[in-house]
Amino acid sequence: MNLVYNVVFFLSLALHASAQVPSKCGAPPSYPHTQIEDMKPKKGISSHVQKVLYRCAEGYTQNSGIRSIKCQAGKWTQLTMTCEKKNCGSAGELFNGYFQYMGSFYGDKANAVCNEGFTLKGMEYRICKDSGWSGEIPTCEEGGEPQVVPAEVTCPAPSVANGVKLSETVSVYRVRDSVTLVCSEGFLLTGAQQLTCGPDGQWQPELPLCLPFNDIIESPKPDGRCGVPPYLSNAHLSDCCRAQADFGPGHRVRYSCAMGYIRGRGTYYSTCVSGRWTPVTLRCERKSCGSAGEMSFGHFVYTGAQFGDTATGVCNEGYQLVGQNVRNCMNDGWDGRVPVCEAVQCAKLPEVVNGEINGHLEPPYVYSTVISYRCRVGKLIGTSELYCTKDGTWSAPPPECKDIKCPYPKVQYAQMTRGIRMPLEFGDSVTFVCFRGMVMNGPGTVTCSLDGTWTPALPTCQYRWY
Missing domain, CATH: 2.10.70.10 (Complement Module, domain 1)
Incomplete structure (x- = not known):
C-alpha cells in the first residue's frame, strides 16, 4: 500500500513540475505589411514571450482580424489581422x-x-x-x-519594433539624413545599426529587426546548430532567413547587395558549420552612374558619381537653366534629364524720338548683344551704346535726341575767339576775350545747356581803372 502511495505521490510531483516548465516559442513570425509593436513576457519568466502585438506598417491600415498572436505549446498562433494600403482619395481641385x-x-x-x-x-x-x-x-x-x-524626396520615420532611435528625432527625413538604432533591453539588433535616407525615399540598408535576446543568444543550440547569420554591410539576407534565429548544420544562407550597391568581390553564401557561420567574403560597392551628361553653355557640379550622389547643373554667365537642375544617382542610373542652358534675353527697347539704331538688328536681344544709337535731329543725350547684361537688363537707359539751341551770345566790349559757328546747339562752347584796356568779370568760356541757356552766365567787360 505504501509502495503504491509513494509511486502516485512522485508521479504527481513530476507532472506538477512538468506543468511549471513553459513551452518556449522561437522568434515571432513576420507578416506582409506589418510590424511588431510590443512583446509581453510570461508572468514570472522574463525570457519567455507569451504574447506579441502587431501593427500595420506605414502606409497601411488595419482591415480586419485581431492584431495579436500567442505562444501555445511551443508554437505561435496565426495572425488574423490583414492590412491594406491607405487610400488618399482626391488630391484636390485644380482650377484651370x-x-x-x-x-x-x-x-x-x-x-x-x-x-x-x-x-x-x-x-x-x-x-x-x-x-x-x-x-x-x-x-x-x-x-x-x-x-x-x-x-522633395523624403523618407518615412524609421519604425522598428522594440527599437529606439539614438539620433535626434525630426519631423522630416531628407536624402542623406542618417539615424542610429538600438534595441530595447532584452532584445538584440539583427541588421544595420545606422540607416541613411536614399534618393529613392527608402532607408539604406533596409530596416533591421530587434529579436528577443534570450531566444537568440541564451537559448542553447543542440550539437552544431547556428544562430543569427552575421551582419554584412550594404547587403541583406534573402527573404526566407531574415526573421529566423535557428539554423541546422549545413544550412546555407544567401546574401544580396542592397539597392544601389553591386558586388565588388567575394561569394554570396555563408554555411552553418560546427555551430559557426563560415566567413562572408561578399563585398558590396556603391553603383557608379558615370557622367550625368554634357551641358551646352554649362556644366555639372558633382558631389560624386556613385549611388546617392548628386550632380547639379550650372549655366555659364549670361545663360539661364531650363529644367530640373539636380540629378540623383539612383539604382538604375541618373534620374531626370540633362537640363538646357538658354541665353538670357533683354526686352525690346523703346524707340528714340528723332533717333535710330545703327545697322539692322532684330530681336531677340540675347546676352552680350550691343545696340548703338545715332540722332537724325538734335544731339544725343545719354549713352550711345547699350549692351544686354547677364541679368537680362540693358546696361543703361536708352538715350534721347534733343534739338536744343542757345541764343547768339553778345558780350559788350568783347569778341569770341572760339566756337564761332551757327546755330549754337546743346553742348557747344564759346570763349570771349575783352578788348584792350578792359577787364573781364566772370568766366571767359560758357556752354549751351539743356534748357537752352548759357552756363555759367555770360561775362562782362569793364574799363580798367588804375
Whole structure:
C-alpha cells in the first residue's frame, strides 16, 4: 500500500513540475505589411514571450482580424489581422487644370496638368503619403513662365519594433539624413545599426529587426546548430532567413547587395558549420552612374558619381537653366534629364524720338548683344551704346535726341575767339576775350545747356581803372 502511495505521490510531483516548465516559442513570425509593436513576457519568466502585438506598417491600415498572436505549446498562433494600403482619395481641385492620377493609394503620384494657355505654379506632383497627399495644391495661372517646384524626396520615420532611435528625432527625413538604432533591453539588433535616407525615399540598408535576446543568444543550440547569420554591410539576407534565429548544420544562407550597391568581390553564401557561420567574403560597392551628361553653355557640379550622389547643373554667365537642375544617382542610373542652358534675353527697347539704331538688328536681344544709337535731329543725350547684361537688363537707359539751341551770345566790349559757328546747339562752347584796356568779370568760356541757356552766365567787360 505504501509502495503504491509513494509511486502516485512522485508521479504527481513530476507532472506538477512538468506543468511549471513553459513551452518556449522561437522568434515571432513576420507578416506582409506589418510590424511588431510590443512583446509581453510570461508572468514570472522574463525570457519567455507569451504574447506579441502587431501593427500595420506605414502606409497601411488595419482591415480586419485581431492584431495579436500567442505562444501555445511551443508554437505561435496565426495572425488574423490583414492590412491594406491607405487610400488618399482626391488630391484636390485644380482650377484651370486637373490631376492625372497614377493611383490614389500609398506611394502613388498625382501629376498636376494645366489647361492650354495656363502655366503651373507650385509642385508638379503630389505623392500619397501615410498622412495624406504631400505638399500643397498648385495653381494654374494664365500666361507667364512656369514656376515648377520639384517635389522633395523624403523618407518615412524609421519604425522598428522594440527599437529606439539614438539620433535626434525630426519631423522630416531628407536624402542623406542618417539615424542610429538600438534595441530595447532584452532584445538584440539583427541588421544595420545606422540607416541613411536614399534618393529613392527608402532607408539604406533596409530596416533591421530587434529579436528577443534570450531566444537568440541564451537559448542553447543542440550539437552544431547556428544562430543569427552575421551582419554584412550594404547587403541583406534573402527573404526566407531574415526573421529566423535557428539554423541546422549545413544550412546555407544567401546574401544580396542592397539597392544601389553591386558586388565588388567575394561569394554570396555563408554555411552553418560546427555551430559557426563560415566567413562572408561578399563585398558590396556603391553603383557608379558615370557622367550625368554634357551641358551646352554649362556644366555639372558633382558631389560624386556613385549611388546617392548628386550632380547639379550650372549655366555659364549670361545663360539661364531650363529644367530640373539636380540629378540623383539612383539604382538604375541618373534620374531626370540633362537640363538646357538658354541665353538670357533683354526686352525690346523703346524707340528714340528723332533717333535710330545703327545697322539692322532684330530681336531677340540675347546676352552680350550691343545696340548703338545715332540722332537724325538734335544731339544725343545719354549713352550711345547699350549692351544686354547677364541679368537680362540693358546696361543703361536708352538715350534721347534733343534739338536744343542757345541764343547768339553778345558780350559788350568783347569778341569770341572760339566756337564761332551757327546755330549754337546743346553742348557747344564759346570763349570771349575783352578788348584792350578792359577787364573781364566772370568766366571767359560758357556752354549751351539743356534748357537752352548759357552756363555759367555770360561775362562782362569793364574799363580798367588804375
